[in-house]
Amino acid sequence: MPYPEELKKLIKIVESTRAERVERKKKNEEVPFLSLDARTDRLKYHPDFKEEGRRELLIGPSKGYRIAHEMADVLESYSRVNPANVNLSNPDYETDVLVIGGGGSGTSAALLASENGARVIIATKLRHGDANTMMAEGGIQAATKGHKDSPYFHYLDVMGGGHFKNTPELVETLALRAPDAIKWLEHLGCNFSKFPDGTLKTIHGGGTSRKRMHYAADITGAEIMRTIRDEARNRPDKIQVLEFVPAVELILNEKGECAGAVLYNMETEEYFIVKAKAVVMATGGSGRLHIQGFMTTNHYGATADGIVIAYRAGVKICFLHTVQYHPTGIVFPEQAEGILITEKFRGAGANLVNIEGKQFVNEREPRDVEAASIIKECIEDGKGIPTPTGKMGVWLDSPMIEDLSGSGTVEREFPGKFILYKRFGIDISKEPMLIYPTLHYQNGGLEFRNTGHTSLPGLFVAGEVGGGIHGENRLMGNSLLDIIVYGRIAGKSAAEFAQNNIGMSKLTLEHVVKYNQEAEKAGIDKDRVSPMLLPDYTTPEIRKRQLTSHYVGTMR
Amino acid sequence: MSDTIPVVIKAKLIPIYIMGKKYEVPETLTIMKAIEYAGYKFIRGCGCRGGVCGACSTVYRKPGSYKIMSGLACQTVVEPEMYLTQIPFYPALRSIYDFEELTGKPEEIFESYPELFRCVACNACTKVCPMDVEVMDYIAALKRGDIKAAAEISFDCIQCGLCASRCMGELPQYHIAQMARRINGRYLTPAAEHLKTMVANIETGRYAEEMIRLKAMNTAKLKEAYQAREMEPATGGEDWTPKEKIGL
Numbered sequence: 001m002p003y004p005e006e007l008k009k010l011i012k013i014v015e016s017t018r019a020e021r022v023e024r025k026k027k028n029e030e031v032p033f034l035s036l037d038a039r040t041d042r043l044k045y046h047p048d049f050k051e052e053g054r055r056e057l058l059i060g061p062s063k064g065y066r067i068a069h070e071m072a073d074v075l076e077s078y079s080r081v082n083p084a085n086v087n088l089s090n091p092d093y094e095t096d097v098l099v100i101g102g103g104g105s106g107t108s109a110a111l112l113a114s115e116n117g118a119r120v121i122i123a124t125k126l127r128h129g130d131a132n133t134m135m136a137e138g139g140i141q142a143a144t145k146g147h148k149d150s151p152y153f154h155y156l157d158v159m160g161g162g163h164f165k166n167t168p169e170l171v172e173t174l175a176l177r178a179p180d181a182i183k184w185l186e187h188l189g190c191n192f193s194k195f196p197d198g199t200l201k202t203i204h205g206g207g208t209s210r211k212r213m214h215y216a217a218d219i220t221g222a223e224i225m226r227t228i229r230d231e232a233r234n235r236p237d238k239i240q241v242l243e244f245v246p247a248v249e250l251i252l253n254e255k256g257e258c259a260g261a262v263l264y265n266m267e268t269e270e271y272f273i274v275k276a277k278a279v280v281m282a283t284g285g286s287g288r289l290h291i292q293g294f295m296t297t298n299h300y301g302a303t304a305d306g307i308v309i310a311y312r313a314g315v316k317i318c319f320l321h322t323v324q325y326h327p328t329g330i331v332f333p334e335q336a337e338g339i340l341i342t343e344k345f346r347g348a349g350a351n352l353v354n355i356e357g358k359q360f361v362n363e364r365e366p367r368d369v370e371a372a373s374i375i376k377e378c379i380e381d382g383k384g385i386p387t388p389t390g391k392m393g394v395w396l397d398s399p400m401i402e403d404l405s406g407s408g409t410v411e412r413e414f415p416g417k418f419i420l421y422k423r424f425g426i427d428i429s430k431e432p433m434l435i436y437p438t439l440h441y442q443n444g445g446l447e448f449r450n451t452g453h454t455s456l457p458g459l460f461v462a463g464e465v466g467g468g469i470h471g472e473n474r475l476m477g478n479s480l481l482d483i484i485v486y487g488r489i490a491g492k493s494a495a496e497f498a499q500n501n502i503g504m505s506k507l508t509l510e511h512v513v514k515y516n517q518e519a520e521k522a523g524i525d526k527d528r529v530s531p532m533l534l535p536d537y538t539t540p541e542i543r544k545r546q547l548t549s550h551y552v553g554t555m556r
Numbered sequence: 557m558s559d560t561i562p563v564v565i566k567a568k569l570i571p572i573y574i575m576g577k578k579y580e581v582p583e584t585l586t587i588m589k590a591i592e593y594a595g596y597k598f599i600r601g602c603g604c605r606g607g608v609c610g611a612c613s614t615v616y617r618k619p620g621s622y623k624i625m626s627g628l629a630c631q632t633v634v635e636p637e638m639y640l641t642q643i644p645f646y647p648a649l650r651s652i653y654d655f656e657e658l659t660g661k662p663e664e665i666f667e668s669y670p671e672l673f674r675c676v677a678c679n680a681c682t683k684v685c686p687m688d689v690e691v692m693d694y695i696a697a698l699k700r701g702d703i704k705a706a707a708e709i710s711f712d713c714i715q716c717g718l719c720a721s722r723c724m725g726e727l728p729q730y731h732i733a734q735m736a737r738r739i740n741g742r743y744l745t746p747a748a749e750h751l752k753t754m755v756a757n758i759e760t761g762r763y764a765e766e767m768i769r770l771k772a773m774n775t776a777k778l779k780e781a782y783q784a785r786e787m788e789p790a791t792g793g794e795d796w797t798p799k800e801k802i803g804l
Contacts, residue, residue, distance in 0.1 A: 028789055028791055126611070130603045134604055144751045145750050146753060146804065147750075147795075147804075148796060148797050150763055150766070150803050150804050151758065152770065152802075152803030152804075155767065156770070159778055159782065160779075164775045164778055168771045172767050179751060180758070183752070186741070186747060186751065187742065188655070188741075189737065189739065189742035190738075190741050191741040191745070195794075197749075198746030198748045198749060199749070199750060200748045200751065209786070209787050211788055217711065222608050233652070234653060234654065234655060236652065244599065266599050297606070299609075300602050300603055300605055335584065335631075336631075338605075339606045339607075340606070415712055416608065419688060420631065534597070534598070534599070538595060538597065539595075
């Protein structure tokens with residue numbers, strides 16, 4: 001719906017200060033960046049710093065680690081299926097490499113595994129390509145312009161964004177392999193935004209010292225995803241894709257290696273066994289756990305499944321004590337709530353503005369600092385804009401972009417968001433957007449090395465499901481990069497592992513039996529079952545009427 | 557809060573017909589949230605919930621009108637008395653091709669998709685497109701052999717398949733467009749020279765020593781190097797160069 005009268009009045013205030021803000025932008029007179037100390041102070045307003053939002057894990061390899069309740073809930077749960085009922089002696093599928101997850105990292109891994117001689121199965125919960133990758137808008141970082149940038153600066157930016165806590169080896173590999181990742185995508189026919197001579201267009205993102213954000217208009221992730229998916233579809237003899245079958249447990253062998261997975265067909269409710277010589281975990285993130293009740297930008301299927309099942313198999317977790325809130329999620333109109341507004345709007349010059357029409361923070365701070373600043377402005381300083389649905393937000397002044405770069409720029413550079421708002425009767429080239437931080441990225445995840453290996457032989461990790469690359473906070477443009485760089489690495493490593501593995505050892509789910517026992521001993525409620533697979537948005541009213549708890553007859 | 561179903565719904569309830577069956581839902585919801593509000597749980601027909609993945613194609617009709625409307629369930633707000641159904645999958649033929657073997661000639665697309673010429677220019681594809689892509693125009697561009705134009709016109713395609721569902725000529729438009737875009741990206745657009753140079757420099761170890769130095773830094777040193785970074789100005793042009801050559 002269009003802005004109601006009350007909001008239109010407040011927009012007048014934004015308009016009244018715009019000309020002056022545009023002038024300052026043109027002269028490069030920015031609100032100064034916060035010092036590292038001031039950043040620390042500001043971060044007190046970040047949801048990660050709410051101690052009551054977390055608890056210590058009672059069981060598993062990272063027992064004692066304090067993480068969000070919502071994540072702890074799915075880790076401290078029982079298996080969906082009784083291991084005693086699963087017949088492992090007659091697998092339904094056999095392959096060299098099983099890739100769990102059909103997003104950007106899984107698909108990259110499948111392509112590289114197939115190029116390294118492996119037969120591949122991708123098992124994915126929804127459709128191939130249904131993933132956060134598809135939704136990433138802003139861009140993909142890589143130091144590709146040697147006259148002003150290098151992996152040196154990329155490394156420093158990543159570390160600074162992550163509070164200098166990142167795992168150095170993982171960052172080094174990310175920065176050094178970034179340009180080759182872009183080249184690979186270019187070679188596969190990805191339509192990056194370019195100058196006529198082929199030079200890639202690059203812009204700034206929050207926390208970058210050089211303009212190294214490459215993009216494909218404002219649907220970079222979708223363009224990457226549909227390109228690599230198309231390539232995977234051209235190799236049906238090497239890559240088999242199984243859709244709507246999430247993995248619900250990993251399978252080990254008697255040598256203690258990862259040797260497959262139990263898949264669950266959500267439509268027919270059957271379980272299937274895949275036997276594999278190596279497994280790549282690429283299940284992505286967990287926004288749909290709605291940590292601390294936040295709205296999310298994430299895909300319907302982002303429910304931490306991979307973390308849950310690898311944790312049960314003994315892989316430790318790290319950096320899950322931090323969660324990324326994207327500074328700018330739509331808070332009005334209600335229909336579009338939670339949807340991400342790419343940082344590129346700020347990169348292109350749009351100010352964040354409070355109810356008085358004042359810019360209150362530099363728009364290129366790292367995401368956590370930016371989000372904390374918006375929360376502070378609304379909650380502490382009371383200068384947020386109240387929405388008709390009883391929430392708070394601040395303005396993202398997109399019409400500034402028109403004043404800075406010419407009329408028509410917003411529609412041309414941000415076609416996706418322009419159309420989205422147009423449907424609700426809002427023209428974002430003339431009216432600002434109302435935004436608030438939204439749950440966006442799982443900074444942490446499974447521990448892994450820069451070769452994709454985990455502590456569990458035969459299990460490799462790629463993408464958002466892994467932790468360490470981004471430390472405590474990821475910068476824009478490093479997630480699309482992460483999935484391509486580490487997807488390719490994991491795929492190659494898995495294919496090599498598979499080649500040296502004759503796969504003769506007997507399959508077992510003993511680790512699941514033990515985990516269930518540990519949960520029972522810790523007194524965990526028997527009704528708690530995970531992975532979650534899909535969030536439940538049923539209303540309480542409906543739930544009250546859904547009385548069947550155990551199915552017996554012919555109807556569920 | 558969140559893009560979940562609100563617990564307290566203050567909005568007025570309106571009747572909608574989900575596959576012909578009547579439900580009362582709040583008038584402010586999108587079709588997707590309204591279906592969930594009615595008590596359904598999606599396995600198919602729901603994806604990104606943000607209008608970019610093409611999982612939730614929906615067709616509907618309003619009372620007293622013969623006209624078939626379309627939209628994405630996650631983006632379209634419910635209207636009173638609408639009759640709707642989702643089309644979460646459409647069986648369109650996708651041609652398998654060896655991308656490395658292509659050269660960028662239009663004939664390669666014609667060979668993969670000869671049905672392209674079954675297009676009768678009825679424009680049903682464009683009318684049904686929830687992304688306002690000029691589908692018929694890119695098909696026309698391809699028939700003329702203009703792959704670049706087709707790639708550009710089809711750029712916002714989310715591959716939901718609604719175009720194929722309405723096509724008299726039974727074309728799989730969105731698959732054809734995908735092939736065109738990849739050909740455009742690889743064969744009809746110049747490759748980035750600076751990218752090749754950088755990849756070669758990394759392979760020959762130009763930055764290896766700097767990276768070893770960085771990895772060996774303790775946090776204090778690293779913070780120092782971080783704060784010493786010269787920032788490229790937001791308004792600087794392509795040819796901006798830093799004063800300090802450190803790290804380059």
